[in-house]
Amino acid sequence: MEINLIAETLKFLVLGMSTVFMFLVLMVLVLNLQSKIIRKFFPHKEEVSIPKRPIAQKGNLAVIAAIAASLQSYKKSK
Amino acid sequence: MEINLIAETLKFLVLGMSTVFMFLVLMVLVLNLQSKIIRKFFPHKEEVSIPKRPIAQKGNLAVIAAIAASLQSYKKSK
Amino acid sequence: MEINLIAETLKFLVLGMSTVFMFLVLMVLVLNLQSKIIRKFFPHKEEVSIPKRPIAQKGNLAVIAAIAASLQSYKKSK
Amino acid sequence: MKKLIISWMFFLGIACMTTSLMASDIAKEDLNKDYKSKSVSELFSSLYESTGLNAMINPQEGLVSHGLKVSTFNQGAGRVVMIAICFTLFYLAIAKGFEPLLLIPIAFGGFLANIPVADIAGPEGFLGILFNIGISTGLFPLLIFMGVGAMTDFGPLIANPKTALLGGAAQLGIFGTIVGAAVLTEYTGFINFSLKDACAIGIIGGADGPTSIFVATRLAPELLGAIAVAAYSYMALVPIIQPPIMRALTSKEERLIKMEQLREVSKLEKIIFPLTIMVLCIIILPDATPLIGALAFGNFARESGVIKRLSETMENALINIVTIFLGLSVGSKLAAEKFLVPETLGILFLGLIAFAMGTAGGVIMAQIMNKFSKQKINPLIGSAGVSAVPMAARVSNKEGMKEDPTNMLLMHAMGPNVAGVIGSAVAAGVLLSIFK
Amino acid sequence: MKKLIISWMFFLGIACMTTSLMASDIAKEDLNKDYKSKSVSELFSSLYESTGLNAMINPQEGLVSHGLKVSTFNQGAGRVVMIAICFTLFYLAIAKGFEPLLLIPIAFGGFLANIPVADIAGPEGFLGILFNIGISTGLFPLLIFMGVGAMTDFGPLIANPKTALLGGAAQLGIFGTIVGAAVLTEYTGFINFSLKDACAIGIIGGADGPTSIFVATRLAPELLGAIAVAAYSYMALVPIIQPPIMRALTSKEERLIKMEQLREVSKLEKIIFPLTIMVLCIIILPDATPLIGALAFGNFARESGVIKRLSETMENALINIVTIFLGLSVGSKLAAEKFLVPETLGILFLGLIAFAMGTAGGVIMAQIMNKFSKQKINPLIGSAGVSAVPMAARVSNKEGMKEDPTNMLLMHAMGPNVAGVIGSAVAAGVLLSIFK
Amino acid sequence: MKKLIISWMFFLGIACMTTSLMASDIAKEDLNKDYKSKSVSELFSSLYESTGLNAMINPQEGLVSHGLKVSTFNQGAGRVVMIAICFTLFYLAIAKGFEPLLLIPIAFGGFLANIPVADIAGPEGFLGILFNIGISTGLFPLLIFMGVGAMTDFGPLIANPKTALLGGAAQLGIFGTIVGAAVLTEYTGFINFSLKDACAIGIIGGADGPTSIFVATRLAPELLGAIAVAAYSYMALVPIIQPPIMRALTSKEERLIKMEQLREVSKLEKIIFPLTIMVLCIIILPDATPLIGALAFGNFARESGVIKRLSETMENALINIVTIFLGLSVGSKLAAEKFLVPETLGILFLGLIAFAMGTAGGVIMAQIMNKFSKQKINPLIGSAGVSAVPMAARVSNKEGMKEDPTNMLLMHAMGPNVAGVIGSAVAAGVLLSIFK
Numbered sequence A, B, C: 001m002e003i004n005l006i007a008e009t010l011k012f013l014v015l016g017m018s019t020v021f022m023f024l025v026l027m028v029l030v031l032n033l034q035s036k037i038i039r040k041f042f043p044h045k046e047e048v049s050i051p052k053r054p055i056a057q058k059g060n061l062a063v064i065a066a067i068a069a070s071l072q073s074y075k076k077s078k
Numbered sequence D, E, F: 001m002k003k004l005i006i007s008w009m010f011f012l013g014i015a016c017m018t019t020s021l022m023a024s025d026i027a028k029e030d031l032n033k034d035y036k037s038k039s040v041s042e043l044f045s046s047l048y049e050s051t052g053l054n055a056m057i058n059p060q061e062g063l064v065s066h067g068l069k070v071s072t073f074n075q076g077a078g079r080v081v082m083i084a085i086c087f088t089l090f091y092l093a094i095a096k097g098f099e100p101l102l103l104i105p106i107a108f109g110g111f112l113a114n115i116p117v118a119d120i121a122g123p124e125g126f127l128g129i130l131f132n133i134g135i136s137t138g139l140f141p142l143l144i145f146m147g148v149g150a151m152t153d154f155g156p157l158i159a160n161p162k163t164a165l166l167g168g169a170a171q172l173g174i175f176g177t178i179v180g181a182a183v184l185t186e187y188t189g190f191i192n193f194s195l196k197d198a199c200a201i202g203i204i205g206g207a208d209g210p211t212s213i214f215v216a217t218r219l220a221p222e223l224l225g226a227i228a229v230a231a232y233s234y235m236a237l238v239p240i241i242q243p244p245i246m247r248a249l250t251s252k253e254e255r256l257i258k259m260e261q262l263r264e265v266s267k268l269e270k271i272i273f274p275l276t277i278m279v280l281c282i283i284i285l286p287d288a289t290p291l292i293g294a295l296a297f298g299n300f301a302r303e304s305g306v307i308k309r310l311s312e313t314m315e316n317a318l319i320n321i322v323t324i325f326l327g328l329s330v331g332s333k334l335a336a337e338k339f340l341v342p343e344t345l346g347i348l349f350l351g352l353i354a355f356a357m358g359t360a361g362g363v364i365m366a367q368i369m370n371k372f373s374k375q376k377i378n379p380l381i382g383s384a385g386v387s388a389v390p391m392a393a394r395v396s397n398k399e400g401m402k403e404d405p406t407n408m409l410l411m412h413a414m415g416p417n418v419a420g421v422i423g424s425a426v427a428a429g430v431l432l433s434i435f436k
């Protein structure tokens, strides 16, 4: 069967744009709702529930250590 | 043939715990022996035989360089 | 057919050393030519045409930030 | 020192001797069975035959490379043309700052793929091996998306969700381009795109490199090289393509609109956001979940705040390594016999259309929304809906400041900008689901 | 700039034209042979059919996913239950700090694996691909072990080797649990573990994630998801599970025992240590050498001091990348059809038993050793023998300081703690060798 | 907390129960079909049979390991000898500083490969898996070359191109050694190298680990272990092997020659350099383009200056990870049955010859060039042509300063040094093209 490419792709356009908008409109609704719920039930105290960073972050520590050492030697050099 | 699962696993327990202990007891003996030998023949001078780190450790050098540069600019800014 | 290994490898020696030298001699010629062209047509202003580094280099920025923070706190601690 | 080496050799020697009795009794003659002795001049002439010079000036009829028959033109001049194109990309990336992070590896991959004789992009060459590991399987684009997720702050979108609609409208570029590809096929004699090809080309309008590559790998693998080059080139051209369109479609008053400051977004909202879009995506369009899922995982790792080790690795070592491999292996599809076809011209042309349409879609959507809402949106941020994070948002900001230097649109434009990423992943899901 | 682009396109155009004469003479009609035209409403309804919503509310009889037949319950409610479980794990990891480095990737992998239609954990999905690359082959757990080796200081164990016996006794948890699994199988109607399953479950008591995963992959791949989740969850629960057991088994006097300070360990002893345990392992139990070997290599790289570049990469970029991949791909085994079986409940129950027994084993062993030795051991450090480095050692320290705030047990507890890692690797080797 | 866990388990329990009705109706007896009950003493004796001790003192006739038949000698004493050799390499790497970055992983790989029973280097063992992923495919050596490119500054070579000829002459070591291998084969009774073997051995003289491995993988995979060990060992011995040869061949006046200061090289020249050598390589010898291409890509990424993220990853995380994997998997070829053959002795002997010849070649070439040119070259920099970057250049510098402490030859020696890398890649291309 011969396919009319342009008709076919126009259908894709309708299908695709509807789906994209459906998704995003739903997202907007959910985000608005969610934000209301969160601001009502967890008013700005949620930061507290996040524990401090695990100490295991060695790489950074090494940098900090290097900095500290360097500052130390700098202090002495003065 | 029907297998008695519980009997079978109890045998594994005996086998497994013996092996684990055999391994660790042997390890304890060897470590004790080794430590005596090392302390006798290489009394605290082994640190010397370890050569300095190869210079190729670029990443760290870059950090140090950044620190140095930053200290430099800080000195000037005063 | 019996192959004389030594004769064969001597031929490889001639072939290989000629190719290596052909390559490197050509490279010398091209590099000399190229350097003349570049020094004539782009006399030391090419540095200008290189744009500044993209800002995306987070890793380094983090280091710099750490240094800055550390300097900051060091200043205060005095 | 020397003693040590000598004694080591001696020790080894004895060990070897003990085994030498049972050593290989292969006759020496048999060792080189497959080798035929050649004279020095034969060696030189066969070396000459294996030079690139000879391969290019004496092309062979019917040569097969990378699994495709290569025309004599493409064996010689075609390769030179392709290498020249790769060098042009180098120039644009280095001197003009065009998306160098991807264009340099891609162009270098293309350079390597056009080397005669070596067949580096073939199934046994290292580009071919990388391609099979990471591109055919879809792994590399998803890992890039993970890194993008770990780098992206969705805060501005959460603060003002309705700007997401701008990111939706900008996807018009994708679907409009698909229609355009169909038109080209119907009305030109020499460009032939199948429907799958058309859809893969359309994704260029999504302004999202990894999404383009992911979709092209599934729908039109033979166009991958051209699509990737077009996608990244036009993303790099955002600051040149968008402004005239933005100015043509908006009035001075519109460009002067000041938007109210974004509210602060709590940590909790940011943590929940990637899960929310995942749940929506599962309900509506599971075919988009590999892409959205990778993005959401990266972002969740970032916002959770407790696995910094991992999220930092995703946005540094991991994404860098994958970028190198992805770029090189995508570049391997720039071999002359794949790129120098009329379809490439069509793709480059359609890519430009796609960007223009996406830009216009976002801007016009903002104007429509302003008709129905009291909280006015500056339509300049509509253009950021094409994604191309964060360049498109910066363009919006710059255009806004041209009219009023105190009007900072950057954070407002980040909303549609990141929504554009989600929008094109959804569009990709739709297209993939059509052809399943 | 524009000139350049125009001229580039022109140049490309000419190149393309020259090849267009010989271009594909495929008839346009043939391009879309496999595509059947659909009306807009057909397209929408087929899109609806591919939504997750439809897949969950209209489950199909006999659907096969990830190579398993999925019951209609598991296609719908089962997936929702599993996603809820994954969200619970997110909560525990983020808000309660439960081993987030592994539970977040695992739970996200589980989340992705329970998405209908997309089949992300299937052999062509990206989780499935990662699984086949790294888990089926055993590569990922071994690379994690390398990183663990590069991070671990065996100094405290070398300084006081006999504390290793505590790490041995704690392996009672492993073997006791195996017996427990057999009991469950014999005396319940709905839980059926084979001997291999029982052994894989037992390893949870080793409190060592990578070892558990390594053994489960070989002995009971279909239980991998539940075993990994149980192992990491209980490792996270160490500070809650252990203290009551420790207090119940010890008297106040015992908890007050002060241990003498550890001697200094020379660099040379540390360098030789990984080689020593390797040699022992080769002589006694070569089946444990992949695990012990990876650990020893990492540690040797660390202690040698001359390849800092490599050992730092092992404990940073490499272990992070592998952790991401391992977590996601282990999570892919949390698909409803694999996890929502009565066996999972049994595994969770047995895991808890395993930890309790391991803890008790270590504590009681310390009391036994005190009967025969003058140098008293504080039995609180016995619990650290389960491994779970370094959390179990910290728990010992904290309990000790509760009785006497000047009594620092941390370094003493590190000895049995790291011995526990070796002990469970040996136990794993025994189990693997039984079923070879 | 506890409530949460209890309620979670309860929740899970209900979910499981609902599915338990349809749960597996496999009869319990069938679960352990393939398992035969054993008594405790049987278990212990079968455990004993699987110890390494038993495997070594009771070797089996006809055992096949890593795909090769292993003689009874190699099952026992052979393995001990190999492990002793690996320990010697550890000692040299750590105490003497011999190329530890590669010798430690290689020797550890060798250690693991010689463990009985476990078959870690076999196709299912993790070393075997790594080998198949990265060495058989040629991927790892090329990635190393990329990193080397990203680390190398070709400035000194660009400033004084004619010193490249010294790097050419030093390749005499490669081809001379090939002749030497043929001589050994013809005139000894127990060493038998095929022509391919001879060529793979010759590359040791190139003083370039990755090139040696790349070529050996293609031409003589069964000699890979010995070749890699020889290549890296002799590279480490450069400061011991070279000075006597350099002093023997030069007069005091020659060693005192001061060279004029190198001109400054512009950024543009450095950017173009990798492209120039690639174009030359394409024209003359496409078979060398995988190696030269990887090197050029790394260097281009470095010099372009716009993709620092990627070039830094290449010279850090990526090269480190690949070095670990490459070292371990190359080491897997140090299994006794492959290494303890008389050919290994031949390779070690020839490797030494290769280095000596390469050194002499470079020095003599400098003397020849001085005959024809006014700008005198200090012949001490000729020895740097063997590559072994940057050690050989440092040796030149040190020898120069011995005669005249104000004579800094380091930068001058870097020219032939990096040219040596290119030279040996070209030589490798010639050899690969001969056997295609």
Ligand code: NA
Pocket (backbone or CB within 6 Å): D205, D206, D207, D208, D385, D386, D387, D388, D420, D421, D422, D423, D424, D425
């Ligand atoms: Na987009």
Ligand code: NA
Pocket (backbone or CB within 6 Å): E205, E206, E207, E208, E385, E386, E387, E388, E420, E421, E422, E423, E424, E425
């Ligand atoms: Na343990």
Ligand code: NA
Pocket (backbone or CB within 6 Å): F205, F206, F207, F208, F385, F386, F387, F388, F420, F421, F422, F423, F424
């Ligand atoms: Na060389």
